[in-house]
Amino acid sequence: MINFAMPDLYPASAEIFLLIMACAVLLIDLVSGGRRWLCYLLAQLSLAGCFGITFFTLDGQAVTTFSNMFVDDLFADLLKLALYPAVAMTLVYGRSYLAARNLDRGEFYVLVLFATLGMMVMISASHFVSLYLGIELLALSMYALVAIDRDSARATEAAMKYFVLGAMASGLLLYGMSMVYGAVGSLEIAEIGQRVALGGGNKTVLVFGLVFVVAGLAFKLGVVPFHMWVPDVYHGAPTAVTLLLGSAPKLAALAIVLRMLVTGLAELAEHWQVMLMILAALSIALGNLAAIAQTNLKRMLAYSAISHMGFMLLGVLAGIVGGDPRFALNAYTSATFYAIAYVLMSLGGFGMILLLSRTGFEAENIEDFKGLNKRSPWFAGIMLMLMFSMAGVPFFVGFFAKFLVLQAVVAAGHLWLAVFAVMFSLVGAFYYLRVVKVMYFDAPTDSAPIEAPRDMRYLLSANGIAVALLGLLPAGVLEYSMWASYAFLIGQ
Amino acid sequence: MTGLPLLSLAIWLPIVGGLLVLATGSDRNAGLARLLALAVAVAGFLVTLPLYAGFDAGTSAMQFGELREWIPRFNVHYRLGVDGISVLFILLNSFITPLVVLAGWKVIEEKVAQYMAAFLIMSGLMNGIFAALDAMLFYVFFEASLIPMYLIIGVWGGPNRVYAAFKFFLYTLLGSLLMLVALIWLFFQSGGSFNLLDWHAMPIPLEAQKLLFFAFLAAFAVKVPMWPVHTWLPDAHVEAPTGGSVVLAAIMLKLGAYGFLRFSLPIAPDASRELAWLMIALSLIAVVYIGFVALVQADMKKLIAYSSISHMGFVTLGFFIFNSLGVEGALVQMISHGFVSGAMFLCVGVLYDRVHSRQIADYGGVVNTMPKFAALFVFFAMANSGLPATSGFVGEFMVILGAVKHDFWIGAAAATTLILGAAYTLWMVKRVVYGATANHHVAELSDIGAREFVVLGLLALCVLGMGLYPFPFTEVMHASVDNLLKHVAVPKF
Numbered sequence: 001m002i003n004f005a006m007p008d009l010y011p012a013s014a015e016i017f018l019l020i021m022a023c024a025v026l027l028i029d030l031v032s033g034g035r036r037w038l039c040y041l042l043a044q045l046s047l048a049g050c051f052g053i054t055f056f057t058l059d060g061q062a063v064t065t066f067s068n069m070f071v072d073d074l075f076a077d078l079l080k081l082a083l084y085p086a087v088a089m090t091l092v093y094g095r096s097y098l099a100a101r102n103l104d105r106g107e108f109y110v111l112v113l114f115a116t117l118g119m120m121v122m123i124s125a126s127h128f129v130s131l132y133l134g135i136e137l138l139a140l141s142m143y144a145l146v147a148i149d150r151d152s153a154r155a156t157e158a159a160m161k162y163f164v165l166g167a168m169a170s171g172l173l174l175y176g177m178s179m180v181y182g183a184v185g186s187l188e189i190a191e192i193g194q195r196v197a198l199g200g201g202n203k204t205v206l207v208f209g210l211v212f213v214v215a216g217l218a219f220k221l222g223v224v225p226f227h228m229w230v231p232d233v234y235h236g237a238p239t240a241v242t243l244l245l246g247s248a249p250k251l252a253a254l255a256i257v258l259r260m261l262v263t264g265l266a267e268l269a270e271h272w273q274v275m276l277m278i279l280a281a282l283s284i285a286l287g288n289l290a291a292i293a294q295t296n297l298k299r300m301l302a303y304s305a306i307s308h309m310g311f312m313l314l315g316v317l318a319g320i321v322g323g324d325p326r327f328a329l330n331a332y333t334s335a336t337f338y339a340i341a342y343v344l345m346s347l348g349g350f351g352m353i354l355l356l357s358r359t360g361f362e363a364e365n366i367e368d369f370k371g372l373n374k375r376s377p378w379f380a381g382i383m384l385m386l387m388f389s390m391a392g393v394p395f396f397v398g399f400f401a402k403f404l405v406l407q408a409v410v411a412a413g414h415l416w417l418a419v420f421a422v423m424f425s426l427v428g429a430f431y432y433l434r435v436v437k438v439m440y441f442d443a444p445t446d447s448a449p450i451e452a453p454r455d456m457r458y459l460l461s462a463n464g465i466a467v468a469l470l471g472l473l474p475a476g477v478l479e480y481s482m483w484a485s486y487a488f489l490i491g492q
Numbered sequence: 493m494t495g496l497p498l499l500s501l502a503i504w505l506p507i508v509g510g511l512l513v514l515a516t517g518s519d520r521n522a523g524l525a526r527l528l529a530l531a532v533a534v535a536g537f538l539v540t541l542p543l544y545a546g547f548d549a550g551t552s553a554m555q556f557g558e559l560r561e562w563i564p565r566f567n568v569h570y571r572l573g574v575d576g577i578s579v580l581f582i583l584l585n586s587f588i589t590p591l592v593v594l595a596g597w598k599v600i601e602e603k604v605a606q607y608m609a610a611f612l613i614m615s616g617l618m619n620g621i622f623a624a625l626d627a628m629l630f631y632v633f634f635e636a637s638l639i640p641m642y643l644i645i646g647v648w649g650g651p652n653r654v655y656a657a658f659k660f661f662l663y664t665l666l667g668s669l670l671m672l673v674a675l676i677w678l679f680f681q682s683g684g685s686f687n688l689l690d691w692h693a694m695p696i697p698l699e700a701q702k703l704l705f706f707a708f709l710a711a712f713a714v715k716v717p718m719w720p721v722h723t724w725l726p727d728a729h730v731e732a733p734t735g736g737s738v739v740l741a742a743i744m745l746k747l748g749a750y751g752f753l754r755f756s757l758p759i760a761p762d763a764s765r766e767l768a769w770l771m772i773a774l775s776l777i778a779v780v781y782i783g784f785v786a787l788v789q790a791d792m793k794k795l796i797a798y799s800s801i802s803h804m805g806f807v808t809l810g811f812f813i814f815n816s817l818g819v820e821g822a823l824v825q826m827i828s829h830g831f832v833s834g835a836m837f838l839c840v841g842v843l844y845d846r847v848h849s850r851q852i853a854d855y856g857g858v859v860n861t862m863p864k865f866a867a868l869f870v871f872f873a874m875a876n877s878g879l880p881a882t883s884g885f886v887g888e889f890m891v892i893l894g895a896v897k898h899d900f901w902i903g904a905a906a907a908t909t910l911i912l913g914a915a916y917t918l919w920m921v922k923r924v925v926y927g928a929t930a931n932h933h934v935a936e937l938s939d940i941g942a943r944e945f946v947v948l949g950l951l952a953l954c955v956l957g958m959g960l961y962p963f964p965f966t967e968v969m970h971a972s973v974d975n976l977l978k979h980v981a982v983p984k985f
Contacts, residue, residue: 273551373647377517377606388639393665394632400563403628403672407566410676422669429665433642433658441646441654475563482565 008065009369011072014053014080014120015120021046022113029106036104038087039220039343043109044088047116052083053297054477062491068188069127074487079251079336083123086248086343089459094240096453100359103148103238111148112244115141117311118260119252128187132258135220138252139166142245146237156234165219173216179209180265189264196267207271221253223313224282231290234302239357239364242298242349247343250312254339257316258332258488269320276317277417284421288428298364300431301349304390305342306348307428312338314421315405318412325489327411332485334404337478341389341401341470348386348463355379355452355460366430366435371444379450380439381463391432391468392425396471404478409431418440494920496559498543499572500622502582503616506589509514509984510612513605523879524602526597527984529608533590536615540586543579549968551843552576552975554625554689562629564678568686571626575821576972577753578622580965585622585743587954589615591947592735595838598943599734599845600648607648611735614640618743622750627675627686630754634711634747635668641736649731656724656731662916663724667711669774671755674707678759692758695984701763708756709955715748718808719778722801729797732849734841737793741800742834749807749857753819753976757811762979764812775904778805783912787919792840792850796833799876802909803829810891813898814980818964823889827884827965828875835872835951839865842944843924844907847933852923856930861937868940868948873921875955877914 009016013176014348025042032038053076054056062073091112098104118137123132143166177187183201184192195201222230234242261272287307294300315335321329363369373380384458389396402425409418452460470477509532516525548555554573562570574582592611600607606699617640620633638661648656664956679686682694696704725745729737758765764771779802786798803825811820843858844850859866875882878889888909896903926981940948958965 107951373603373606382730393639394636399632399635404566404675406673407676407679410673411680415673415677418673419670422673426662426666426669430658433661436642437646437654437657440643441657469663475565478563478565 007067008063008274010057011065011271012070012124013057014050015117015124017053018050018113018117018120020047021049022110022117025106025113026110027190029110032106036106039106039109040091040104043091043113046095046113047084047088047091047251050082050116050120054080054084060487062487064126064129068190069130070124070463071126071491072492075169075252075484075491076255078267078484078487079123080120082340082343083119083248083251084117086251086347089110089347089351089463090240090244090247091097092459093243093354094455096456097240097354097357097436100357100374101149101238103240106150108145111141111145115244122252123255125256125259126189127188128181128434131189132170132174132177135256136170136253138249140168142241142288145241145244146233148241149238152238153358155238158233161236162229162233163229168218169219171245171481172212172219176209176214176216176245177214179205179212183209189259192264194354195264196265199438206265206268210265210268210271210472211275213265214272214279217253217257217260218279220255221313222306222310223309224286224306227283227286230306231299231302234294234305235299239298239353239362240352243347243354246301246350247346250309250339250343254316254335256311258335261316262328262332262423262488265341266320269323273320276313277414280310280313280317281417283313284424286308288424289433290417291428292433296364296367296402297353297365297369297371297435298350300352301346304428304431305346307424308338308342308390311402311405311421312342314417316407318405318414321412327340328489329482329485330411331408332488333400333482334408336481336484337404338401339478340481341397344463345386345390345398345467345469348382348460348467349372349390351456351463352379352383352386353462355450355456356387358448358451366438367444369438370446371434372439374444377448378461382461383439384436385464385468387432387435389471391429394471397467397470397474397477399471400474400478495696498539498576498762499556499558499582499619499749501539502543502571502586502861503623504617505539505618506532506619507885508614509533509536510609510616512827513612514609516605516905517725517870519602519604522601523929525605525608526593529593529612530590532612533593533615536612537586540619541585543574544583544598544968547576547579550971552971553724555579557625560915562626563719566686567684569626571687572623572629572630573588573625574623576969577976580823580827580968581622581743581746582619583752585615585618586744588738588742588830588834591834591838591950592738594943594947595738595841596661596733599841602819604646604731607644607735610644611739614644614739618690618747621747625688627678627688627691630688631672631675634752635665635712637747638664641740643970644736645728645732648733649736652727653731656727659724660728663714663721664971667714667721670707671711674704678704688754689842692979693787696760697985698762698766701985702767702981705756705760705763705767708751708760712751712756715751716804716808717748717801718774719782719801720929721781722778724792725801726797728829729837730791730793734837734844737837737841738834739794741837742830742914742956745800745804746830749804749822749826752808752811757929757980762983762985764980765814768812771808772902775805775809775812777900778802779809779897779906779909780912783909784915785915786914789916790852792843792852792920792924793837795852795916796836796840796922798837799913799916800829800833802913806888806891806906806909809902810894813894814977815897816896816970816973816977817890818894819977820969821887821894822933823969823973824883824890824958824962824965828887828955831951831954831958832872832875832882832884835853835868835948835955836876838948839869843939845847846937849933854931855924855934856927857934858925858937860929861934862939864945865940868952869925870921872948872955875959876897878910885956886959897953
């Protein structure tokens with residue numbers, strides 16, 4: 001007879017709560033009769049609830065459930081605690097933008113919640129199947145979100161492109177996973193790690209599978225040469241969706257990269273390190289160079305995202321030196337710090353576009369920021385801090401993110417890689433400076449007052465100030481990232 | 493000694509004050525912004541006075557030390573301290589700031605609060621550079637100081653300001669990024685320390701020293717600027733508003749030279765000795781070639797900018813002949829150049845405010861309408877060309893003596909600056925100040941007012957005082973310079 005045991009649901013309580021809430025929002029939307037604030041409020045409450053659940057169930061122990069498919073460890077919890085506020089900020093920033101375009105329908109909030117659920121599953125996945133489920137849940141929600149403005153040809157095209165390429169990436173990833181399964185005979189990530197370490201599995205098959213896994217991950221991260229979808233999707237999607245796409249998922253992406261490559265395939269580090277090195281170097285170079293040519297701020301930030309993801313990968317690849325994980329803690333700390341810092345800066349950057357947009361007008365061209373210092377010195381100052389932070393100039397958090405990654409790279413002995421990376425961040429400084437130039441040196445062409453709601457103004461201000469404050473006192477976030485990566489390492 | 497954290501005050505008082513000035517907001521409160529900025533600048537200068545008064549010139553140890561944890565995980569500390577080399581620059585910087593505020597008093601009519609705030613914040617950041625004893629802290633201040641200058645040139649600059657601002661920022665960032673990699677490398681080499689004094693004592697193989705030397709050179713040579721990476725400076729000077737030019741010439745250029753003394757020489761002494769020929773050669777090219785370039789300039793600001801490069805060539809020359817006359821002479825020259833070039837740019841600013849031209853050809857016979865101004869201008873020009881009894885002479889003479897001690901022909905080549913400097917400066921003065929009144933613009937000039945007179949007069953006093961009695965300056969630096977030279981003489985690999 002089938003021996004059925006109820007899985008332990010407690011470790012996944014936040015996910016289950018969010019799932020229930022997302023379904024509830026879906027239903028309530030049907031009967032709310034156009035009271036759209038209700039869905040918004042419920043979505044925010046769901047995220048706050050998740051935050052509370054994760055926070056109050058926080059402990060140092062790693063618990064697995066669902067037949068070892070799902071793990072609740074401190075690494076996952078800390079990343080999730082950074083994830084919820086990021087999504088919540090997205091909702092605050094995007095709300096008036098969506099309302100002005102009649103896009104703030106219930107579906108939007110439901111899809112955002114499902115996307116969040118997908119990211120949470122990705123972060124907590126300890127099994128190839130649950131990991132894939134998380135990726136697909138996020139991806140399918142995002143495809144729909146990109147196309148949520150169904151009358152916009154640009155958005156539809158972007159969604160189509162995103163969907164086709166995303167499906168191909170999923171295929172690659174699945175194919176790679178199946179190769180690994182074929183070689184090792186397990187889909188459980190920790191189990192794979194142990195078996196490979198004991199010499200299990202045909203190396204050729206494993207490396208063959210690894211190539212597809214890395215390619216699939218690279219697609220999802222959007223690093224060169226698998227980046228083609230990034231600028232078009234960032235550009236085509238409604239800015240509120242771009243905001244979501246360009247921020248919180250980076251945390252989840254970091255988690256799956258670490259779990260798959262480090263926990264699962266650490267024995268093949270010498271192989272994937274070379275791949276990541278090429279991906280990272282190409283991303284940093286091409287992302288920064290192509291960003292220079294952009295006149296559209298969303299596209300520029302998309303290319304900048306590519307280069308930032310390249311930088312983050314540098315932190316990931318620096319963890320293992322010649323099979324020795326001696327520098328792993330610092331390296332994964334730097335990658336985590338980078339991801340958190342990037343999410344904060346990216347939220348602010350796209351938030352500024354939303355701030356300046358209004359009914360019937362998208363402030364998405366760099367030109368639209370002309371003379372912002374005249375129109376609103378305060379928000380010009382916020383954008384200034386965000387841009388210098390992205391360029392990696394101190395005292396802003398982006399500098400410390402770059403610094404920590406470079407430190408990890410130098411520790412791993414890749415001195416020339418560090419020199420290469422800093423040379424291209426010099427190139428990068430140029431296009432961030434251009435935004436500052438437009439805001440401060442040019443005269444305004446647009447004199448419309450900024451009509452964003454108050455909660456958004458305050459939050460965006462806090463976001464900008466946080467970029468500066470965390471740059472002055474980075475020790476707190478550093479400790480946070482270090483706990484996370486420490487928990488990740490002992491959980492292996 | 494008082495219990496006050498004087499160095500922290502010198503850094504953060506102007507920065508916080510700058511943020512307060514920023515908070516006065518729009519140009520409706522311009523008057524308030526100006527007054528507040530002046531008050532902060534003067535207060536910022538006053539808090540640095542005890543640094544000099546309480547300074548113990550008998551030791552080369554770091555004084556007024558402060559130590560706090562900053563990023564404990566990576567052993568990065570908020571570590572401050574000054575020795576005889578750095579203390580004078582903090583004073584100089586804090587002294588120049590109120591003058592800059594005064595110089596921009598009337599001329600700047602747009603975004604006054606932002607203008608004043610940018611200068612105050614930059615002043616605090618630059619004090620941080622001179623006071624930092626932790627490499628990361630140094631680096632962070634070093635790079636952050638680019639931001640206000642970028643804005644000053646770009647927002648309040650001349651017609652080609654955007655180009656100049658970008659060139660300034662990217663050029664200097666290029667150098668400092670290479671230095672960042674070097675700093676991280678040193679962190680691991682030293683077993684996990686960012687303490688500069690640890691690095692000074694740490695043995696490093698010669699090959700590595702050479703790489704480090706070039707990484708530092710990339711950062712500091714651009715900042716000094718040395719030939720051939722000097723081309724950003726004339727552009728930046730010409731386009732910057734007067735105050736920006738003054739700070740650039742008086743303080744910012746010194747950051748590079750200071751970096752040589754704090755990083756290159758003590759961390760890589762053997763490489764410094766091995767590569768001294770290169771540095772001396774580049775310095776002499778700067779002194780002689782750039783001197784000739786200055787001669788043919790038609791734009792006054794450009795001329796003074798090239799003259800600055802030439803004078804800074806003297807400074808780097810003084811460092812790399814490794815005797816105390818040379819290094820002390822170079823330090824004196826740095827401070828003197830701070831006064832003189834600042835004053836020269838202010839003088840050009842005075843003329844520009846009235847006529848809105850910097851072309852030498854647009855002037856002539858200014859003495860007829862502006863006698864007080866002409867007297868001061870001529871005085872500063874004399875100092876710029878190294879007339880005895882002005883501060884310009886002291887430093888140049890010491891460096892030449894040191895150079896002759898090192899090698900006669902180097903000294904001889906360096907001494908040509910006395911001729912070239914006099915030639916380009918005095919020729920400019922002759923064309924601008926003397927002769928018959930050139931045109932109706934000059935005829936309508938009004939002489940300097942009380943505010944301008946105070947600013948230029950104070951600088952004139954400094955130039956004269958330092959020229960007649962340089963002892964208070966050399967006394968302070970003596971022990972530190974001797975210690976540095978002793979350190980450099982000992983191989984450390």
